[in-house]
Amino acid sequence: MNAAPDTPALAELRQRIEASSLELIRFAWCDPHGVLRGKTLTRTAALKALRQGVGMVSTLMLKDTSDRTAFKVFEPGLAQTLPGFGYANNLVLRPIPESFRVLPWATATGWLQCQPEFADGSVVPFDTRSQLQGALARLAQRGLGMVCGLEIEFHIYRLRHAPHGAHLDPDQAAWPGLAPEVSLIHPGYNLLSESWFDMAEEPLRIVQHTAQALGMPLASLEIELGPSQVEAVFDATDALTAADNMVLFRSAVQQALRRAGYHATFMCRPPFEHIMSSGWHLHQSLVHLDSGRNAFMREAPAPFSSTREAGHTLSDVGCRYLAGLLHHAKGMTVMCTPTANGFGRFRPNALAPQS
The missing domain is CATH 3.10.20.70 (Glutamine synthetase, N-terminal domain)
Structure with a gap:
C-alpha cells in the first residue's frame, strides 16, 4: 500500500x-x-x-x-x-x-x-461516495453546487428482551437471523401528537443527544403518523455532507438505541399489519458557487406570469431541474427504492407515486 x-x-x-x-x-x-x-x-x-x-x-x-x-x-x-x-x-x-x-x-x-x-x-x-463526488465535480464545472435537506422517517421499538433481544440465542442462529421481539414506543395515528412525543421522549432524547454529539445539524424530532414511527429533520447542508450525515445518523442511532434497550429500523415497512411505511424527503436546490445565491430563485418575478405558474419565481435553471426530475422519475424510482421492502410504500393513500 x-x-x-x-x-x-x-x-x-x-x-x-x-x-x-x-x-x-x-x-x-x-x-x-x-x-x-x-x-x-x-x-x-x-x-x-x-x-x-x-x-x-x-x-x-x-x-x-x-x-x-x-x-x-x-x-x-x-x-x-x-x-x-x-x-x-x-x-x-x-x-x-x-x-x-x-x-x-x-x-x-x-x-x-x-x-x-x-x-x-x-x-x-x-464506491457510492466517489460517484457523488464525481457528479458534484461536474456540477461545479458549471459554477453550481448542490444543497440538500434531510427529513428521515423511521421506526423505534422497545426490545422485549433488552439489551440485545432473544435472537442471540445460539440455538436460533440463522442466515439471516431472526428479528427481535419488540413493542411500540407510541400507539400512532395521531400525527405530531405532543402526548405521544412525551410517551416516546426517552428514546427520542437518545436520538437527539447522539446526533448533536456527532455535530449533525438536527433541527427537530417529530411524531409521525404510524405506530412507533418518528421523523428527524436536519438543516440543509452541501450534498456530500448530507450524504455522509445520512449514513452515520442511521448507524449511530441504531447502536445508541440498542444499548438502551430499543430497536431502530430504517426499513420502509416493518412486518406488522397495522403499520405505516416510511419514506424520507430529500430537499434539493442548487447554489451559485461564486455568490452562494440560490440558483432556483428568480431575482424578480417573470414578466406576464401569474403566481400559479412555476416560472413566476422559479428560475430557468430551476424549471429545467424540475423538468428533469419529472422526466427521469420512473428510472429514479428504481434507484431510490433499492430493496423489495421499499415498494411497500407504493400503495394508494400513502403519499407516494402510483403511476
Whole structure:
C-alpha cells in the first residue's frame, strides 16, 4: 500500500488522537447498500493507518443485502469483467481526517469515515461516495453546487428482551437471523401528537443527544403518523455532507438505541399489519458557487406570469431541474427504492407515486 501524503489535516488529527484518552478507532466505510462496515484498530495501529490506510478484501464491495458475495471472484474471466476484483484482491481504506468523531455511546472510541480505493490509488467504481463526488465535480464545472435537506422517517421499538433481544440465542442462529421481539414506543395515528412525543421522549432524547454529539445539524424530532414511527429533520447542508450525515445518523442511532434497550429500523415497512411505511424527503436546490445565491430563485418575478405558474419565481435553471426530475422519475424510482421492502410504500393513500 502506498502511504498517503502527510497533509496538515492528517497531522492535526494525529496530534489530536495522541493527546486524547482514546483506546480504539473505528475505520468505517459505506458499502453500496448504505451499510457501514469497517475495522476497529487500537490507538497505536490507528496512528499508523492514518497514512498507510487499512486493507480490506474487495469482495465486501460485491455483497448483496443478505451479505452474500454476488460474483464468483475466483472464476477465470472475472478480472476482465470486474477489473481489480479478480481473486478477491485487497482494497485500501483511506481515512477522511475531517470526518473524525468521538462516539458518544462507546467508551474511549473514535470514528473515521474512509473511502476505498485500489492498491494503485485509483477510484473504486462501486464506491457510492466517489460517484457523488464525481457528479458534484461536474456540477461545479458549471459554477453550481448542490444543497440538500434531510427529513428521515423511521421506526423505534422497545426490545422485549433488552439489551440485545432473544435472537442471540445460539440455538436460533440463522442466515439471516431472526428479528427481535419488540413493542411500540407510541400507539400512532395521531400525527405530531405532543402526548405521544412525551410517551416516546426517552428514546427520542437518545436520538437527539447522539446526533448533536456527532455535530449533525438536527433541527427537530417529530411524531409521525404510524405506530412507533418518528421523523428527524436536519438543516440543509452541501450534498456530500448530507450524504455522509445520512449514513452515520442511521448507524449511530441504531447502536445508541440498542444499548438502551430499543430497536431502530430504517426499513420502509416493518412486518406488522397495522403499520405505516416510511419514506424520507430529500430537499434539493442548487447554489451559485461564486455568490452562494440560490440558483432556483428568480431575482424578480417573470414578466406576464401569474403566481400559479412555476416560472413566476422559479428560475430557468430551476424549471429545467424540475423538468428533469419529472422526466427521469420512473428510472429514479428504481434507484431510490433499492430493496423489495421499499415498494411497500407504493400503495394508494400513502403519499407516494402510483403511476
